Amino acid sequence: MNAQRSRHGTRSLILESALELLCASGFSGITLGSLAKRVGMSKSGLFAHFKSIEQVHLAVAVYAYELFQENVVTPALGLDKGLSQLRETVSRWLEWTSRSCPPGGTPLVAAFFEFDDKDGPIRAVLLHQEVHWRGQLTRIVQETITCGSFREDLDVPQFVSALCGISYSFHVSLRFLREASSSQVAGRLVDAIIASAMKRSKGN
């Protein structure tokens, strides 16, 4: 039992270190050498927990997405369906994007650009996660229509794509350009697309 617990603890330590490397240098920065050095164990020690570096890559992708879900999606599920849940989810999404990495930030978004033209199992996992997350956003937007806040003819895929664009633009503005106005601009963009989707603004 203790051995199992210790084994679990070491695995967590390896994943934490792998996430740090992911944040710093993307998946290509997680090598057996860099990871062994970061964790402070030998390469053969790593092999006791992960059979290959690809297994580490897959496990850290899953781990980073779990953190995103726990911090962004899950806390908003307790709110009323519709606009409240949408606003809370988007607010947490932008806040998570602005947090230092790890545990926050969006290393998986960076990986979309790292893996846009590279096929393989990591890409497949990242794609599955992003489709899942956009499905959650789509459901929340559709519920906001059902609740009567958003107009019924709203183009939901277009709305979700616009939300994603705002979050990517916020990431670049805040973390790359380091503009002081990043949060304000992103907030105003979110307010604007929500206003344009509201039922009462139809035909206005």
Added chain:
Amino acid sequence: MNAQRSRHGTRSLILESALELLCASGFSGITLGSLAKRVGMSKSGLFAHFKSIEQVHLAVAVYAYELFQENVVTPALGLDKGLSQLRETVSRWLEWTSRSCPPGGTPLVAAFFEFDDKDGPIRAVLLHQEVHWRGQLTRIVQETITCGSFREDLDVPQFVSALCGISYSFHVSLRFLREASSSQVAGRLVDAIIASAMKRSKGN
């Protein structure tokens, strides 16, 4: 003279190869080893043209940005200032994003995520380029206000940020998610923010 021309030709060949590596694996994928192999020359041969791999990184960043300017910004400069030039620039931007990489695509946008938390000369060059490009977009949007097409109280930084968000979202949708509707959705988003900025829609 012939020696100079040949030297210039080899330098171009090295830059083309570096751009291919940039598209495939980001700046971290351009190493002396990978570049020498791609060009088909020895590492010491490379040193005759570039004193270090950092010099290659800087040169390829400049080269990729020149290609972007030549294909996206410059051709639109011949059009009337205002909405025509804005529409042409944005249309060319999205078209360039959708082109295979190299010579198209947006390897420099991918690099924003690679260098968001990494300081140094490459980041400084990429930042300078992005500030320059957003300055060009800002000028075109301001001219669209001056020409009377866009309303005078338009929030220009917010508009430019929204445009950038649409292009990033288009990149992810097309190249990562590989959605068939990417271009249509991006086009509708551009139409929507242009419509919301038009003078005649004020107060509507």
